[in-house]
Structure formats: structure tokens, C-alpha cells
Amino acid sequence: MTRHAMVTDLRRCVGCQACTAACNAEWDVPAGYARTHIQHTPVQGTFPDLAAGILVAQCAQCDEAPCLPACPSGATFRDANGAVRVNREVCIGCGYCVAACPYDARYIHPVLKKADKCDFCAPRVARGQEPACVATCPTHAKVFGNLEDRESPVFKLVYDLGAQRRETQAIHVGPHVYYQGKPQQVALVMDAFPPRPPHMPVSGSLWEKVARPVVVGAVGLTFAGQAVAFFHQLWHGEEDYED
């Protein structure tokens, strides 16, 4: 069994954006959008005791990814390696998944008009390569591997060295992007960039809570009405209309 995960070592990350550039180039990400990007926390403390953190943000391929049930057409799916991916040919670009993501890791591609996001470079991984961001990182801050493999570096970083998930008590959806570093650094990042509650656009909520039950009810009632009429017809027999 495979469960791909990624760990970012905040001690090594210098925020150079090489990962962002590599990802943009690999996946033809349009200007102004990103599958992965860098965010800086505010600087804390007083000189010379200053501290700052860098968040390497990307889709966390969550165990309980809110984008999966949000997608009406099933375009969002989980592959055999645990990566959450988008089937562009089925995506209608409704944006429900974008609203549902607690990490704002999705966007609607302005040219393709489909949802787009990091999928741990699944096509590259299928060819036996590392994700573009991992392969490019000049400081080797990013580590990618199989969390189910005891020999994998990510297994050791997560289970032996305590790399952390970006979660809060309220929002814990099982992300598989982990962060490791000095406790102060990690705490800064976790405090500065907590996941937000997943939400659903009004249209999506109305569909689920009002339209679906009403339509199912209306169709069911009509069908039941016709069934009653049909059995009434069977019971009383048919007469030729001319008579």
C-alpha cells in the first residue's frame, strides 16, 4: 500500500521560490496562480532575537479532503497513491472544491476553466521521478516519499522526528504535507497560517439541502401517483375508448 506524503524542513527552506518556479514551469501554471507558493510569517521578537517562518503552501492530499465530497461530478478523486487529483475532462469548474479547501490550495485555471491543484506531480511520480518542487529545491528542504514504507525518509521524519501537520483542533482533515523544524519556527507557521473552515457556496448548499430533497420528493410523489393510477387501471380493467 502506498500513501505519498511530503515533508518541508523549515530549517532548510530559504524561501527562494525555486519550488514555485519549477511547479509553474512543469504544469504550465498561468501567471497570478500557483499550485505551490511561499508565504512568510511576520517577523517576531526583538533584535537580535528575531524569528520568522516560511510556509511552503500546497495541496495536502488530506485523508478526509473536503474537496472530494464537494465535487458534484466526481472530477476530484483519490488515486492509488493517496494523492487527490482532478480529472479535467469531468470537471465543470463550479468552484465548490475551491471553497471547500481549508488550505486554499485550489484555483480555477483561467484558461482551461477547470479546477487545478498540486497532485504531488502524479504523472512525474508515475514515471519514477520526484515531484518537480522536490527535485528542484536547492537546499533539499522538501522530502517526498511513501508514508507506509518504514525505509522511506518521510516515514522517519513524520513518525520518528515528529514532523507536524498544519491542523487546528477545529480543522483536522488529515493533511499529508508535514512541516519540520525548530519548535519556534513550526509554531510560528502554524499560528500564522491555520487552516480555515471548509465552506460551500450558497448554490452548493441549496442544491444539497433544498433542491435535492425537493426534486427527489416531487419525482417520487409523481411516480407514486402514477403507480396508484396504474393499479387502479389494472384493478378496474381497460375499456375501449370508443365505448
Added chain:
Amino acid sequence: MKTSPIPEHPIPLSGEQVEAMRQRHLKKHHIAIILLHWFNALVWIWELSTGVALVSADRLRVVPVAFIQTLTELAGSRANLMRIHLGLGLTWIAVFLVYGLFGWRTYLSQEVLKREIALDADDMAWLRIRVLGILGRSSESLPPQGVYNAGQKLFALMVYAALPVIMATGLIMAFHLFGTAVVGWAALIHFCAVGGVFSGLIVHVYMGAVFPEEKPAFFSMFSGVVDEVFAYSHHFKWWREMKLKEQAWEVKHDQAVQPDPTKANESSST
């Protein structure tokens, strides 16, 4: 030529009259409408099936997972399912556009719609009596109807209102028009409009294909004609209108073919 009087209200027919009327037919549907109807029926079967299979999210789906899986396997993939839904949907819209362009004056002008599908007092009474009758709660005789009965009119009104909505929202989703939020609303509205029409379709199919009294109407969707007994008993207003037209034509025809007596005299004298 002697013409028989056309009653203003339905009166009981004698056995001879029924036999004679059964042999005569009135044209109810043009071949273009018959073809459009069956094309539409086939499209609806496919589009409904693929459409409900495409809504696979647990919180939104309206059919069992097994149905979705079966249809996906039959199509080969979900992408193919989407391609079929889109391709067929766009073809459907194109065909209806041609129908709208060429059949506007014949089928869609305000005058035609008012005459054929606007509900009048007879229609409202018909709806009440028909529903109660089917449920065995009324034995009142049905008020006379036009070329379409009130049930057909009601369904037509719903379809005429819903079809442009289904087409527009389908196009918005297919081509991602007006932005992401609008696509989200379009998906919801598409679902509601199709659901509404499908509720009506259940009644339409039952009344057309199963309900014994309407069987001639069902067969007319193949032959284009109904016999006069059916027209008289189910669509009296239309039957009367057609007979009056027929009678007027016969009178005009008779006048045209009868030789002018003055001209006849002139020719004999020369």
C-alpha cells in the same frame, strides 16, 4: 353539396355515426413534429441517464452508486460519460434551434401558443375532473378540449419554460460562461429544471403510453393522425374547428367547380 350540421357541444353519437367517424382521420401532427418528438424522447433518455450518473457526490446524487458505476463502465470512463452528455446536449440544442428558426410562425408564435397551450376555464375543470376520475373520485364528464388537453397543455407550459433554462445552464457549464460562481448556480438550476420536467415526464409517459383512453394520442405520435371518434370525444373543440374549416373549404370548392350558368348560355348561343 349538402353539409351536415356541426354541433356546438358534444352530443351522443349513434352507432352508425361512430362507425363512419372511426373510418375518417384528422391530421394532428406534422412529420417534422413526430420526428422531433421521438428525437427528443431518445435524447431525454440518454441525457437523463448520463446526467444523473455524472452527479456522483454522495451529498448530491439521486441514483444508486451501482447505477453510476454501471453507466460509467458502459461508457468506458467518466470522461466519456461527460463527452456523451455534452455532445448529445449540444446536438439537442442545435436541433431545437433549427426547429425554432423554421417553425417559429407555425408552432411558437404568440397566437399559436395562446390557441394551443394557454389554459382556459374548460381546462381547469378538465384537470380537476381528470385527476379525481383517475383516482376513482369523480364520474363527471370532461369538458370539451382543444387540440391538446389541459394535462398536455400544463406539461407543455412547463417544458416551454424549462427547456430554455436547461439549454442555457447547460451551455454555461459546458463553456464555463460568466465565471465560476455562475457555473455553480447553473449546475443547481440545471438540476432543478430537469427534475421538474422529469416529474412531468412521468405523467406524460404514463398518460401517453399506458393510460388506455389516450392510446390513440400515443399512436398519433407515429402516424400523425387520430380517428374522428377520438378527436370528437377527447378534443371536441379542435374537432369542431377542423370540421368547420373542412365545411368552409367544401363550400368554396363547390362554388369553384360549378359552371357559371350565364357563361354556359353564352357558349351555347355562339
